Amino acid sequence: MNSTDPKRLSTLENVPELTDALDAARERVPSQNTLDALRVRVEAAAVAPVVAPSKSWPLALKIVLPLLGVAGVVIGADRLTRHAAAPLPSVVTSVSSISVPVRSEPPLAEPAPDSTLPFPPPVASASTPVRVSAAPAVVSAAPSPVVSEPLPTLSAHIRSELDLVKEAGQVLKSDPARALQLTMDHARLYPSGALSEEREVIAIEALARLGRLSAARARAERFLVGYPRSAHLSRVQQASGLDAKTDAGDQNTLTPSALDQP
């Protein structure tokens, strides 16, 4: 609150009719399940316009994977297909009508702590497939500061997390042991990091490339529990050999040996 701002009604004493009602109104937040479902919808709708599924999986693998690694994977074609085919309700059609005034750009500040970021690692949450976020509790129990709240992103903290996962993805093919070590570093430094899902994909593929198929399979099973809606399910299943549809002659199968193809 700025010095010129009036005293808030919720801070008044002896007016419980008002303060109590304001407190109760603040408790109106959606359930975690609602938020989880919304998040999937929003990401699908937000990314949909820029996603152009590649025509050839092997071609995409040959060209794009070596360039970027798998760190930057977001909503996949399979996820989009799944949500487009079934119950994705009313994708937004009128977004372009909303104008958004943007003011000056301030210096960026530190992000929120990791606990507010999504996707706890499957290793830690294998027994609890439903993702738990602290967001609603934080919001209702302790309203955010009043004055300016900087964009909680792009700090050294997040850049560091991103760099770790990106590097792991980049060396996945040439040095899977190094890639695996980087994913372990990421898991230690960012156990609930925003890129935990991508980290797990890389770790599973690295294990498979190293010939540690049973470990890859066990980790893949935990991944399936922790991220049942992941865009990377098929990749994880194929890399770990969990894909029931995998056949020896399937050219699209991403087996450890297939991963080594140029």
Next chain:
Amino acid sequence: MQPAPLLTSNEPRVLVTFRSIFDQHAPTVWRALRHFGMSEREVEDAVQEVFVVVHRQLSAGTEPAHLRAWLYGIAWRVAAAQRRKAYRQREVLLDAIEPEPDSSRSPARLLERQRRLVNLDRALSRLPEEQRAVFLLYELEELSMREVAEALDCPLHTAFSRLYAARKKVVAELGLTVPEEVWTR
């Protein structure tokens, strides 16, 4: 099955930013939209619309000066667009946006709290939209008045005028007496 597409170099950064913003602010954006008049049926689509705009803006390089003001501003415009589209004034707030029951409170206490909430909702529902928005953003969401003005894209003095007008009506509607300091800056 085809693999997930890979992103351009900027997209992971946008994704991290977007996820962080969503996880921290989606609950309050949802709440604000409900208080702006979105029904239970409409609010999820409205939240989706807000965050699609957020994602688009982040992808375009936007780094808002005041994140919450920016988010609530988008939410306000989404709600306003929905209202225009529907050719109707907002419905009352009372359609099933009750908070989760808190077992730590006694039934009598819960009942009293619920009664007060219903009264506040009724008072708010009788305010003009702009006054209600200022009241909600300042008193409930606890933005500064500068952020409120930014979110609603109005001059600061206009935001103050709307706040005092809204306060007077709410207090009168609830039949309360409040300290004099409430009416001064």
